[in-house]
Amino acid sequence: MPESAGHPLRKTYDNLGNEISPQLDEEVKNYLIDIDGTITDDVPNEEPWRMATCVPYQDALEILNKWYDMGHIITFFTSRTEEHRExxxxxxxxxxFKYHGLLLGKPRGGNYHWIDNHIVRATKFNGKFTDLIKKTKEIEVFKR
Incomplete structure (x- = not known):
């Protein structure tokens, strides 16, 4: 079950006072993080018995819990299925691990395109969790 400490989302309301989608403060980051091959060894769904015994990458545990403690949202987004939730x-x-949510059923493969009307930042995991640094890279955008 996700950690229940202060949640960085604030409730928002429309002009009639109806609650609408929550809003993040500008300084809060919303991290979607894979599990297998990212925070622990790559365990395929076809070998679920290994899911209970694999060991987390210590750098991942430390960095993700630090981000959580800084007030950022941590949501795990994995190709594991609903059958593997428990x-x-x-x-x-x-x-x-401190986290706010767990999303299961991410499609396998690596050609992800997240299309949104808000800024989306993508970070490819390269084998070690560290503090993030800023780099400028070429991106695809919609033609105007």
Whole structure:
């Protein structure tokens, strides 16, 4: 179960006082983080018994919990299926990961395109969690 400490989302309301989608403060980052091959060894869904015994990457645990403690949103987004929810939540909790949400059923493969009317930043995991640095890279955008 996700950590229940202060949530960085604030409630927002329309002109009639109806609650609408929550809003993030500008300084809060919303991280979507893969599990297998990113915070632990790559465990395929076809080998679910390994999900309970794999060991987290220590740098991932430290950095993600630091980001959480800084007030950022941590949501795990994994190709594990709903069938693996309980074992995944138990594993995350056992190892002390702080998080706000768990999204299952991410399609396998790596050609992801997130299209949104808000700024989206993509960070490719290259084998070690560290503090993030800024770099300028070429991106694809819609033609005007």
């Amino acid at each position: 074992i995944t939540e138990t594993w995350l909790d056992k190892h002390g």
